[in-house]
Amino acid sequence: MRKTTVLTATAVLLLAGAAPSIAATQDPRPSSYQLTGDPGGSRFEGIxxxxxxxxxxxxxxxxxxxxxxxxxxxxxxxxxAGDGTDGRFTARGITVDAAGRVYVAGGPNGIGTGRPDLWVYAPDGSLLAALRAPGNDVFLNDVAIGPDGAAYFTNSNDPQVFRVADDGDGWDAALWADATGTVERRTGFNLGGIVLTADRTAFVVAQGNTGQLWRFDTRSGAVTEVRTRGADLVNADGLVRRGGTLTVVRNFSRMLATLRLSADGRTAELVRQQATDPDRVLTTAKALRGRVLYVDSKFDEQVASGPYEVVTSPFAR
Known part of the structure; x- marks a missing residue:
């Protein structure tokens, strides 16, 4: 019996010495994702x-x-749903752990209200925990999963990071690191974006109002400044680390900074700064299956209007 070989269109082109067509190689996934907004206008932040x-x-x-x-x-x-669901009237940073649990930072949700500062949800959407963080002036901004599997939340009002986990006695939010005396509290948003380093020995945390990056040791909680050689990172918001590359989303500066980050997070060298779409204020981003997804916040619109989008390209359309 004679064997028959079936070649794909792309393989035929390659064997013939021709490059595949754009149609044969382009990513079939959407280039943007549509969010549902409220009739009175919606703004978005975390992803x-x-x-x-x-x-x-x-x-x-x-x-x-x-x-x-x-x-x-x-x-x-x-x-x-929002508007008071589980005590949640606003939401900021989000992350997902290896078990598919979703952690939500509440920003100012609990300030002066007694409402929760954060929530933990199961993959099916059922509430696992709605917690207050220690303190009365806590603005939980962003969150990342640590090497121990716990979630670590940044505080935009004070130089603090909170640890949230169920260590066997129920869910608890505790102050994990306090950098008072090292990180100066300034007017505006202080600690925000947070990512784990490649070697998992530290978190890199952005201080948006000063443009500094800080290294929080995952074992001791000790804090030192990441050496960036004076890179302009003012308005640093979301952070994305892929290997040794750190992307800094600089919201109202409408810039994207790319830095080469050392495995231990002690140094970061600026590679380039790129202007983002002037019609968007991008807040944060996450890598998902080979692409980075950026949130268009609508923070620049007094009365926000659609389309509301998550985009895969941060640059002008």
């Missing part, structure tokens, strides 16, 4: 990625709704 399931979650600051999307579909859904 978390579930690498295993190919899902992402986006927080709405106006109401606290949590939206969920899939890497392969252009339209997202409202996953969790």
């Amino acid at each position: 978390g990625a579930d690498q295993r399931r190919g899902l992402f979650y986006v927080s709405e600051t106006t109401g606290g709704e949590i939206h969920r999307g899939s890497a392969g579909h252009a339209v997202t859904e409202e996953w969790l």
